[in-house]
Amino acid sequence: MTDIIARDKNHIWHPFTQHKTECDPIAIESAKGASLYDHEGREILDLISSWWTINHGHSHPPLVEEIARQAAKLSHVMFAGFTHEPAVTLAEQLCQKLSPPLSKVFFSDNGSTSVEVALKVAFQYWANQGQEKRTNFIAFEGAYHGDTFGAMAVGKGSGYFSLYDELLCTVHSVPYAPTFINDPDVEAIENAAIDALETTIEQHGDTTAALIIEPLFQGASGMRFCRPAFVKRVTQTARNAGIVVIFDEIATGFGRTGTLFAHQQCDVKPDIICLSKGLTAGMLPLSVTVIDEKIYDAFLGDDFSKALAHGHSFTGNPLACALAVKSLALFEEENTLEKIASIEKFHQKFAPSLTRHEKVEQVRVCGSLLAFNLKGQTKGYKSTASLQLRDHYLRAGFNIRPLGDTIYLMPPFCISESQLSRAYDGLLQGLEILD
Ligand SMILES: Cc1ncc(COP(=O)(O)O)c(C=O)c1O
Numbered sequence: 098m099t100d101i102i103a104r105d106k107n108h109i110w111h112p113f114t115q116h117k118t119e120c121d122p123i124a125i126e127s128a129k130g131a132s133l134y135d136h137e138g139r140e141i142l143d144l145i146s147s148w149w150t151i152n153h154g155h156s157h158p159p160l161v162e163e164i165a166r167q168a169a170k171l172s173h174v175m176f177a178g179f180t181h182e183p184a185v186t187l188a189e190q191l192c193q194k195l196s197p198p199l200s201k202v203f204f205s206d207n208g209s210t211s212v213e214v215a216l217k218v219a220f221q222y223w224a225n226q227g228q229e230k231r232t233n234f235i236a237f238e239g240a241y242h243g244d245t246f247g248a249m250a251v252g253k254g255s256g257y258f259s260l261y262d263e264l265l266c267t268v269h270s271v272p273y274a275p276t277f278i279n280d281p282d283v284e285a286i287e288n289a290a291i292d293a294l295e296t297t298i299e300q301h302g303d304t305t306a307a308l309i310i311e312p313l314f315q316g317a318s319g320m321r322f323c324r325p326a327f328v329k330r331v332t333q334t335a336r337n338a339g340i341v342v343i344f345d346e347i348a349t350g351f352g353r354t355g356t357l358f359a360h361q362q363c364d365v366k367p368d369i370i371c372l373s374k375g376l377t378a379g380m381l382p383l384s385v386t387v388i389d390e391k392i393y394d395a396f397l398g399d400d401f402s403k404a405l406a407h408g409h410s411f412t413g414n415p416l417a418c419a420l421a422v423k424s425l426a427l428f429e430e431e432n433t434l435e436k437i438a439s440i441e442k443f444h445q446k447f448a449p450s451l452t453r454h455e456k457v458e459q460v461r462v463c464g465s466l467l468a469f470n471l472k473g474q475t476k477g478y479k480s481t482a483s484l485q486l487r488d489h490y491l492r493a494g495f496n497i498r499p500l501g502d503t504i505y506l507m508p509p510f511c512i513s514e515s516q517l518s519r520a521y522d523g524l525l526q527g528l529e530i531l532d
Pocket residue numbers: 207208209210212241242243244311316317345346347348349373374
């Protein structure tokens with residue numbers, strides 16, 4: 098194990114890591130269900146599903162078999178001028194689940210790029226119709242949509258990317274309406290956020306190509322939950338002004354919030370939706386941008402000038418597509434939504450112990466997700482408590498990676514009640530180390 102760490106340190110630059118101050122990484126040898134195992138066989142419960150990707154569980158046998166089956170048949174082919182059965186089946190099934198007019202699927206291979214595609218499509222939709230003024234976007238304070246340039250621009254409210262500000266396109270930020278259990282102010286906060294959105298639209302609506310929102314919760318900026326009614330009001334307000342609405346369901350999709358897609362709880366649909374992470378049950382990189390038929394139609398023309406100039410070497414990779422099809426089937430075969438409902442009930446039973454806790458505030462539960470904030474600790478990414486806790490939890494055998502002063506659990510859906518009970522006990526014990 099020490100050998101791997103030394104070799105890693107010789108050559109590897111890890112994501113979102115300050116290598117001068119970070120502890121050594123942990124070398125993982127294998128994983129099964131909700132657990133990771135290091136080279137000494139030590140178990141670490143993966144309570145954040147490895148950056149929210151793993152949903153049915155690590156190395157889930159039907160998925161492992163599916164990769165092997167597809168790899169033996171067709172592992173890759175370029176996707177311009179060629180197509181294949183796994184991509185076609187996946188596109189059909191996603192469109193059927195999302196329902197018309199969301200009916201055109203553009204493939205890419207990570208969440209940031211699916212957002213990039215959504216932004217380019219929205220921008221070009223207007224340009225192709227001669228509306229070249231619509232070049233800006235509306236996004237939410239606290240939003241995170243990835244780390245490529247367009248995604249950084251609409252995610253500037255996350256606070257991660259200020260260094261790059263001058264390189265980014267114009268984005269108008271509006272307030273989100275975060276809430277929690279027994280929040281007395283939620284309506285006032287929502288009303289103020291909608292007022293701010295209306296003002297922004299009055300000022301900039303005719304130069305706005307699209308609005309982008311993470312429905313039901315903003316992930317990376319601290320698991321900030323909003324009510325379904327807020328998502329509905331935002332969507333209707335933008336749509337009344339003719340603005341394209343993009344839902345970023347990269348984190349919220351595939352069961353995390355209790356329904357296959359978060360927006361199914363909001364009684365509204367987007368014009369464009371971005372999906373990734375759980376799309377392949379977290380086993381291979383894949384993402385899609387699913388687009389309204391009328392937007393797609395604006396890209397048709399007699400030469401290339403109106404076409405979308407986008408595509409990557411691994412667009413529509415057959416292994417990843419076959420895996421995604423199998424993962425969708427498992428939602429039915431293994432009653433996955435019922436498993437998520439049981440996790441949610443379990444979280445809800447545990448939530449009062451957190452609400453009563455003197456070091457905890459703003460407890461919230463949504464589907465498989467349980468989150469709260471640390472009372473009296475520095476807010477956001479300057480929180481030193483978060484690093485202290487992360488290291489403590491890892492030593493105790495839990496992969497819990499606080500987001501600033503936000504602690505959360507987002508386990509794989511296969512987690513058992515006894516593993517969850519162990520996680521809750523460990524979570525509470527960790528809080529003891531804080532002043
Ligand atoms: C809501 C949301 N959008 C986009 C992304 C970017 O996805 P990726 O890291 O696969 O590029 C993330 C990643 O956490 C996310 O949570």
